[in-house]
Every structure is written in structure tokens, then in C-alpha cells.
Amino acid sequence: TITVPSSAASGGYYGVIRFENANLANTANIGLAASAGTLFLITVPGQLTEKLTLTQFAIEQNNKPTSFVTSGKLTVLTRLDNVGNIHVQPFGTIEVKNMFGHVVTVIQFNSSNPRTNILPDSIRRYVYSLPNKHYLGHYTVTASIAWQQGSSNIIFAGASFWYVPVWLMLV
Numbered sequence: 378t379i380t381v382p383s384s385a386a387s388g389g390y391y392g393v394i395r396f397e398n399a400n401l402a403n404t405a406n407i408g409l410a411a412s413a414g415t416l417f418l419i420t421v422p423g424q425l426t427e428k429l430t431l432t433q434f435a436i437e438q439n440n441k442p443t444s445f446v447t448s449g450k451l452t453v454l455t456r457l458d459n460v461g462n463i464h465v466q467p468f469g470t471i472e473v474k475n476m477f478g479h480v481v482t483v484i485q486f487n488s489s490n491p492r493t494n495i496l497p498d499s500i501r502r503y504v505y506s507l508p509n510k511h512y513l514g515h516y517t518v519t520a521s522i523a524w525q526q527g528s529s530n531i532i533f534a535g536a537s538f539w540y541v542p543v544w545l546m547l548v
Contacts, residue, residue, distance in 0.1 A: 387423025
């Protein structure tokens with residue numbers, strides 16, 4: 378049983394309960410010990426603030442932001458900062474449009490079940506690979522990310538890149 382003190386401020390709290398072998402102190406050799414744990418998230422009612430800010434949205438290649446690509450795999454990097462006092466589960470979509478405005482890829486943002494949390498006072502990094510397609514030209518990537526069902530708390534972000542294959546530059 379977890380009992381929250383009456384003096385606890387409202388917001389989100391989290392912790393881990395770990396279970397491990399109690400006889401480790403009696404061993405003379407160095408060894409590995411297994412342990413199991415469970416994470417718990419507690420919400421103390423009251424004045425709860427759910428707020429995310431976008432700290433980075435970029436197209437990356439080999440873990441480096443880029444806007445001009447000639448070959449290789451691309452990823453979309455999103456970093457969100459939880460500046461509220463409760464854990465949140467962001468969700469949304471990332472769209473990739475070509476230079477003619479046609480949507481070529483849609484990625485569901487944080488669509489795992491259950492969704493991942495961002496704890497208070499922490500930044501979480503999300504990286505999504507763009508599918509292997511025959512890209513050519515200018516592309517725009519936009520994201521719409523919400524964190525509270527049925528509210529107007531939405532972050533809009535955008536980035537763009539040029540994809541010009543090496544063979545085209547040689548021609």
C-alpha cells in the first residue's frame with residue numbers, strides 16, 4: 378500500500394520498487410545478480426498542470442540534423458520537454474509531403490499501447506525512421522502533437538529537406 382502524505386503537493390510522482398536476492402552480501406566472489414522491478418506513477422489530485430514544449434524538431438541523417446541529402450536513411454527527431462507537474466502521454470502524427478504538396482508518408486507519433494510517458498521536469502527524445510522510398514526534390518515534414526485528449530493543447534512543428542541523389546548530380 379502506498380500512502381500519500383497529506384502535505385504532498387499536487388502533481389505526478391513516480392518511483393520503482395525493486396526485488397533482488399537478499400543473500401548477496403555473503404558471497405566472496407564477484408557475480409551478477411538478477412533483479413526485477415516495477416515502475417509506478419502516482420497522481421496527487423489538485424492543481425495539475427499538463428504542459429509540453431518543443432525543444433527540437435529536425436530531419437537527421439547519421440544522428441546529425443540535415444537539410445540536404447544525397448543518399449541514405451533519414452529520421453525525424455522530436456524532443457519534448459515536460460514543464461508541467463504531471464506525467465503526460467503525447468500523441469499525434471508526422472506527415473511528409475513532397476514539393477507538390479502530396480502526402481507521401483504518415484507516421485503515428487507515440488502510438489504504442491500503452492503510450493510512453495514524459496515525466497515532469499524531463500525531456501524525452503522520439504526518433505522515427507522515414508521509410509525507404511525513391512525521394513527526389515524538396516520535402517516538408519510537419520508534426521501535430523497533442524498531450525491531452527479533447528483539448529486544444531497541440532504543438533505544431535515543421536522542417537524541410539532536399540533529397541538530390543548522387544546520380545542526378547553527376548548527370
